[in-house]
Amino acid sequence: MKLSAQHTTTYLYSEPVAICHTEVHLSPRNVPGQKLLSFELEIRPEPDFLLSRTDYFGNSTTYFSIHEPHQTLTVEALSELEIESEEPPCPELTPSWERVRDQVREVASEDCFLASEFLYRSPLVGQGTGFGAEFSNYALTSFLPDRPVQEAAFDLCRRIFKDFRYDPRATNISTPVSEVLKLRAGVCQDFAHVMISCLRSIGLPARYVSGYLKSGENTRGAEASHAWCSVFCPGFGWLDFDPTNDTIPRGDHVTLAFGRDYSDVTPVKGVALGGGEQIISVSVGVGAPMKTRRGTA
């Protein structure tokens, strides 16, 4: 199935920004079941300097800077993709979660080594005293002894969906994940961070996935950039879970980038000199490919 995604971020400033440096993770990466057909990045005003690279995790990232004073900055990303709906593995066939934990701990293979990157504390997950007992206790309700990892992880995903309230006003960008666990509320980034913390607290590699969700009935997080998480399983690769929607991503999710947590793959981040008050607006639309390409507007 072909999909197109449009992601627009606009910054409005009360005073001119003298110079800004910005880094974006907006180009969808190729992952199993997803192929990028085309990608365009439109930035206004025109950057004085722009450069794209592949980051540590293999995501495509673009860095740009604007040296002229400006009061509006618009970053628009347009992607076209081919998405296939892949069946998740049959839960009973996946190994027990303890076996996954031990294989990664022993660095049993190159894949296990690469996965071990997602085993530890990272800037937004596990800070302070590490993954406290509150996370492992929450996780162990799902991760019963010898339970297949896929089954246990999906159970954890469902519990987060059930126990947590989706409420954009409950948290903000700097709310620590331990606080989210106490509040039992937040948005998709928060739920992904909670699930990652739970998985890592019991020694399972978990990564953060940034992306989009095709809007439909009863989906949450489609109007803005979305986030979910995946857990590593030797022989099966990375298994995705969306705790915000109680689903296993399949066909409706567009993967932009993955990293240890939000800080590795923030869609748009930057540093600006000046600017006064700022208003940020983000809009995301995912749907069937547009017939006509965007005109001169």
Place this chain on the structure above:
Amino acid sequence: MLAPDGTRRPHWTGLVDALNRIGPEGLDERWQEGRRLIRDNGVTYNVYGDPRSTERPWPVDPVPFLIENGEWAEIEAAITQRAVLLNSILCDLYGPQRIVRDKRVPPALVLEHPNYFRACRNLPVPNGVWLHNYAADIARSPDGRWWVLADRTQAPSGAGYALENRLVSLRVLPEVFGSENVRRLASFFQAYRTSMRALAPRVENPRVVLLTPGPYNETYFEHAFLARYLGYTLVEGGDLTVRHNRVFLKTLGGLLPVDVIVRRQDDAWCDPLALRPDSMLGVAGLVEAAWAGNVAIANSLGSGVLESSAYSAFLPALAKHVLGEDLKMPNIATWWCGDAAARKWVAEHLSTLVIKPASRAVQFEPVFGASLSAGERKKLLEKIEANPNAYVAQEQVALSMTPAASEGHLDARHLVLRVFAVASNGSYTVMPGGLTRITSSIDSLVVSMQHGGGSKDTWVLADNPEPAFSLLRTSSTPLQVSRATFDLPSRVADNLFWLGRYMERLEMVVRTARAVPPRLYHDPDPAGVGAISVCWRVLTGGGWLQHEDGKAITEAEWSRVKPAERAELLEREVLDMVCGEDTRYGLRIALKEVQRLAWLLRDVISADSWRVLKQLEMQFLADPPDGPLLVSWAQNLLNHTLISLSAFSGLISENMTRGNGWRFLDMGRRLERAHQTVQLVRNGLGFEELVNEHALAAVLEVADSTLTYRSRYLNSMQRDLVLDLLLLDEGNPRSVAFQLARLREQVAELPESRPTTGHAREVRLTLGLLASVQMAEAHELTKANGSGQLESLETLTAKLLADLLLLSETLTRVYFTHAVASRQLASR
């Protein structure tokens, strides 16, 4: 100092004999001299968490620590080997990650380390060197073996203090230094400079800057000292900017490209875009510029990942694997608690171990297992079990002793030596010497400057005298004559401008406070009363006399004070200006501001000026006497302050290169002096009924123009003449007109003052200011209107004050706008 068999090591003989010859008293005398040098040079170390003051004089011991050349050669080889090894590890961690894959280093140690920066992996570094500056803390056990205690790979500090200690020991023991063939440090700094220059091979004369986190860093003194010694511009993150993927220094003359950054700031804080987003000290885009190869950074960003004592557990095996060699100097036996087997061992042997943080991400003081009760041990083990990766255990080693001077006799202290190496020509050059640090007491085991330990010079004794060598004559290709002074960071210009203003403000406070008391106890004739009233007006007008709540004392209130009590009131107020610790507009507040600015400007202020300022500071340390002596004590203090202040401003303005830095200092002074003098004229001469001879004399004295007046008009006091001299006479260096003329000249020379059409705003302002005094006439200004007010003087002075304020604001906006804060853009 003693060999394992208890005999004195032979290379100490020369020094011990010399110390015996000098004797305890002689040594003490020389030590005073050394301490004076330290104080005068302003050598300090900032101590975190000290509420009294953040700065503390650098504690140095007059007796150097001696190492004989053969032993030194072994240390040198061991440090070089270790630096090479650590560099290879960095290359691997930020490249193929083989040693982690092969579990020669546990993945958690690297991947979880807060200073493992993924943005820096595969970053192209010049010549494959990640570790340019390396330092190791080493110590000797009583059996004479040296051990490595810790590695410094981030931004090692101490080389500058080692150099400073050398200056002190040269002052204290010059004859011994010569006769003992002490190896010199200059060759190391020469290698250092060459190495930094070589990082920008494409540029013929690269601009090297030293990046400091700023004056509140614990070793800021050293940053300023090294920058000056090595000839680098000292910059803070805010002085740099990235444009088109190149790093530039923001100067008054515009943006100047930067080729090499010697980094004394931890890597995490260097780029708020790619590294820690909460950094206010960084340069956004720096990492990208490094990726493009447009700037070299020493040490490379990310090198801090090795600052963990946990690596010591794996280095012996890594040395064999990477270099095919054994470590030439062992490190202290170390166990990383992240490893389950090691953790078990640690639990069983806790009483013989020291527990330390595994990285700087976790902060706590080393815990000595031996000194813990059974309960405390259990608690500690539980803490380790909860977060094992954060803990390291090390064997507790007995440290050897060295003599240290203490209250007139020699005492024994434990010592740790910090040795420095710089990457050069594919290997490392080790400083022949180092920073010896000693414990604060014989019982103390923790060697730390933060904990009140001391330091010493380190003498490596060569067999033969070394040829004299100086850093000043090293350049193989002669430099071109340069008169440019344009690479002055805007931040420095800002500080110089305000230093100029505060120096003048302080001088004005002193002169005013000094002029008042002698006029208070004249015979109570009408003339004396007039003088008191003028003093009052000058003091209130200058903002000095106020109620507690900051409101000025009104005319009506003053008139209610009984004439007999007025003198007493003013005396009290003046003494408060002089002695009050936090009197608003008082002397001490103004002095503190001068000191603060001078401190921020340490790298551009000469050592002599700094010394004068230190003297001034000392004068204010004494407690004022009680009772009737207080007034004469205050007068005396004011006299001395004025002399020191004149010396300070003289040294600064006379010795500073006539570039933009000096220009901003001078403009600050002129602007403030003009402002203060206009105020003085306005308040001192503006009221018909009060002006008499005594009042005029007081005003002349405050404006320091008594002599000029006498030379022109002898003893005849006349208001219009005084007014002309202070306001309009361009020939009087204290007059307002003189200041304005100078300001006009200076402003015209500024880099931004030559737009293509017309004049810049600041130029127009100075032209207008000067014209308004040039067109005024003293006789007109002193004409009173019907109600006894000098209307035209009032109008003129009000306009002058307003325009001076406008000029200051304009200069700030045009030249100092670097201070605009940057902010994060992020959304979710």
